[in-house]
Amino acid sequence: MPTKSSIIIVDDAKFSAAIVRKRLSEHGFTDIRVAHHANDAFSLIAERPANLVISDWIMPDIDGIALCEQIKADNLSRSTFTYCLLMTGKDDEESVQQALSKGLDDFIFKSEINHQLIPRVRSGLRIARQLSNALERQKSLSAEIVLLQEKPSIDPLLGLANRQYAEQTLDRLYRHTQARGGAVSYMSITIKNWGSILSEYKAPVCQELSEQIAKRVNTLVRPLDEVCRYSENEFIVLAHFRDPNDCNLSTYRRFYQGLDKQAFKTSAGFIAISISCAVCFADQDSTTATLSEMNAFNAQKISECKEENTYVINAL
Numbered sequence: 001m002p003t004k005s006s007i008i009i010v011d012d013a014k015f016s017a018a019i020v021r022k023r024l025s026e027h028g029f030t031d032i033r034v035a036h037h038a039n040d041a042f043s044l045i046a047e048r049p050a051n052l053v054i055s056d057w058i059m060p061d062i063d064g065i066a067l068c069e070q071i072k073a074d075n076l077s078r079s080t081f082t083y084c085l086l087m088t089g090k091d092d093e094e095s096v097q098q099a100l101s102k103g104l105d106d107f108i109f110k111s112e113i114n115h116q117l118i119p120r121v122r123s124g125l126r127i128a129r130q131l132s133n134a135l136e137r138q139k140s141l142s143a144e145i146v147l148l149q150e151k152p153s154i155d156p157l158l159g160l161a162n163r164q165y166a167e168q169t170l171d172r173l174y175r176h177t178q179a180r181g182g183a184v185s186y187m188s189i190t191i192k193n194w195g196s197i198l199s200e201y202k203a204p205v206c207q208e209l210s211e212q213i214a215k216r217v218n219t220l221v222r223p224l225d226e227v228c229r230y231s232e233n234e235f236i237v238l239a240h241f242r243d244p245n246d247c248n249l250s251t252y253r254r255f256y257q258g259l260d261k262q263a264f265k266t267s268a269g270f271i272a273i274s275i276s277c278a279v280c281f282a283d284q285d286s287t288t289a290t291l292s293e294m295n296a297f298n299a300q301k302i303s304e305c306k307e308e309n310t311y312v313i314n315a316l
Contacts, residue, residue: 007033007051012056016056024121037062038055039061055068057090057099065086065099065102076135083128088110170289174282177283182284183281185238186291187237187298188299189217190302193273194273195233205271216264222239226239244281247281252279260274
């Protein structure tokens with residue numbers, strides 16, 4: 001058994017704590033700390049986590065059960081799992097059941113310390129190491145998930161790039177424009193009647209419709225254009241043109257004609273959609289080109305289109 005394991009003894013009776021410490025020392029344990037009050041034990045754990053706490057049940061400030069309950073509650077916030085072993089002079093079955101029902105890991109009768117202390121400590125430390133390793137793995141996996149979420153990724157439902165990927169793609173295309181000329185274009189495609197579709201059809205049907213729309217958009221783009229899902233009812237198309245003059249109404253008319261008032265087949269029958277489109281671009285002379293700015297610009301233009309009863313605007 002490694003002697004590096006950290007153990008804290010909590011007992012207001014100094015003589016009793018000394019006996020337990022002596023037994024542990026005789027069996028090779030060296031990292032042993034003693035607290036005579038529960039609050040002192042909390043302070044010791046805060047300074048440096050313990051692998052195992054051996055606590056007396058009856059103490060003047062906070063009893064051993066309350067102490068161990070708090071330690072157990074804090075286990076998930078630490079990378080070290082603390083195993084709780086309760087010492088008790090009570091040997092009736094009701095007391096034992098009470099201790100275990102409070103979530104104690106183990107208990108030992110004081111009358112049996114000479115024979116059972118070391119085996120129970122060793123068993124507790126093995127479990128503590130295993131659970132500490134599990135906590136470390138959990139934190140490592142959580143950190144990996146955060147990193148994956150920060151990376152460019154694909155919308156799992158439609159197989160399209162998500163907003164974060166779109167941000168990085170726009171930045172790449174804009175830097176290419178700054179260096180090589182031309183223009184980077186940003187096209188918004190908003191499904192105007194999506195709210196009424198959601199209220200009329202169930203989620204699986206709406207998902208089918210989204211998939212069909214995504215497939216149609218993919219057939220309308222050029223091979224090097226990027227299609228992304230900006231929100232539930234909005235798609236964007238990012239593209240680079242060598243000549244800024246190519247960012248015009250005619251270039252993008254096919255999107256409106258291929259989507260607006262078109263009916264898509266689903267398990268609930270054919271569902272027609274109504275769309276609004278807007279396009280803006282940033283050329284070599286533009287001072288900025290962020291996803292949020294270009295999307296806001298297009299949203300404003302779409303709003304103006306609705307008022308003017310036009311279907312698309314080329315925002316230059």
